[in-house]
Amino acid sequence: MRRADRLFQIVQYLRGGRLVTAAQLADRLEVTTRTVYRDVADLIGSGVPIEGEAGVGYLMRDGYDLPPLMFTKDEIVALVAGARMIRAWGGAEMGRAAEEALVKIESVLPDEARLRAARVKIDAFSVFAMDEAMRMLVDRLEAACDQQIKLALGYSDAEGEVTQRDIRPLGLLFWGRTWTLAAYCEKRQDFRMFRLDRMDHVEERGPFKDEKGKTYRDFFARKRPEM
Template sequence: MRLLDTLRRLPKPVTAARLAAETEISPRQLYRDIATLRAGGVLVEGTAGYGYTLTEDPALPPQSFSRLEIEALMLGVASLGAFGDDALTTAGRNALARIVATLSDRQARQAAHATMRSWRPPEPRAAIAIDLDLLREACWDEFSVRIAYRDAKGERTEREVMPLGMSYSPRTLMLVTWCLLRDDYRTFEVPRIEALERGVSNFRPRRVQLLREYVSLRAAERKIGNQAAHPRS
């Protein structure tokens, strides 16, 4: 599966040396794995001296998108570079490469020559000191984390929170939580989190419901704010 994934996402043809390095196996093992894939029905063209191309992958169903859908995919993944962290940006590009690998030749050419491009002037972004992989894992697996946080006034607090989700923007990354200290919703700027470690509480399966309630509360607040700003005559 790692070899198939590498063949999908790297520019073609891919040399044996590059494939071996990417999959962390020896060239001899690579040749055996190529032979195994071919024996299983995967169409891998090429030779050791030229490079390999995956021309048909039975592990994935055929994909079909409209030209506008292809534009949307390309534009969305390209936008990650403007506000996502490196791991998220790389994951998006790898996922897009696997999608493009399943398209027809005509649609693959459309993806290569998409007319829409995402670009914005570089903006200063605060560095993130904590392990974002741990924070993502806590959101998905619904376990609490302990954080040390320094607010805009420079005051430092330590608390345990239930991480519900993260919100990306061009300038910063926000974390939405249920704070066990305040027994209420709290949002934190991730670059201001100075320390992060796994907590002791598990809140499965509450995350989805808590997040829905949070979104509803914010929507109600915006509605009240709009009504106050534009009272009926």
């Protein structure tokens, strides 16, 4: 669950003046109590009228409503343009989700902001090989990165030689025409980037946990100067 969604859920659970403990919130949200303490402190700091303390419980008096969703004009342009780009070049589920997100956002925008969203003159079209199979692969690899699932795949290098790789998928990178997967390669014992259009028979190999020197942050620390 994204942190923004988690904060929203905490507010919902505390509505109505009921005392709710951090342990109960942690159980519902599937996080640690320490995470709940931090999230509640951030909500209080942002002005949400939550009462209580760690070890006792929290409550929120009746009458509090979340503030309406507001964006600046520049933020609206960025959201609309980004959604259209994902629709053109992203995964199949990503594209549908981007469209649905825009509908939800527009439904809560004031009239002037909604009209600004409709006037955005930025569009994107896929003229490259983004067929349905490639779009589904993008979705599948994004899910593997998010859920930290090891993958086994066949991979063709620039000369067409195919090798078998066991990798830890870390993140997807789009270069304006080609998608690549940033990963930690178990065979090479190092970070590698794999072009999606050179992959074959991708298979899941079970979960992995972050290890020092093998994370997405470590990848960028190493590769950013080259990129």
